[in-house]
């Protein structure tokens with residue numbers, strides 16, 4: 484089935500790109516995601532408004548082999564993916580409608596895996612994602628887009644594509660995008676139960 488092949492190919496390409504960061508957490512999550520088998524047909528497909536931003540974000544990615552492979556796999560997989568966006572009423576409406584994420588491998592993922600969440604996260608330009616925290620350890624890889632990031636109460640700072648942002652459990656963090664969409668690889672491990680998630 485084309486959808487199984489597309490999702491598996493995207494998961495492997497995303498894991499290969501994530502691992503290239505050299506971060507220990509990325510290696511662990513990538514190994515788990517690549518080794519997992521099977522697509523849960525119950526996940527189905529779902530489109531979100533922010534999906535329209537994928538092509539532009541992919542086109543703006545710094546070019547190298549692993550990034551190119553990820554971009555090709557992502558665009559090919561879009562119609563087969565379940566994209567969600569948070570409807571948490573504590574979040575600004577512009578954020579709720581201006582982001583989308585897909586969980587490729589994880590407890591709620593296309594590929595069912597315990598103990599992690601790994602996927603793709605997209606945020607539209609000019610969106611503020613207010614400070615929040617959760618019990619899971621988190622690693623982002625910035626595939627495309629320059630945004631301002633905050634951890635704890637430090638000043639916001641621009642993080643460039645090709646870099647990572649690591650959040651230990653419960654660390655408050657926030658971000659605000661500028662003129663470009665932000666395309667991220669996103670990983671959680673540890674206590675991945677989303678019920679710990681809090682807007683601060």
Ligand SMILES: [Fe+2]
Pocket residue numbers: 617621650656
């Ligand atoms: Fe987070």
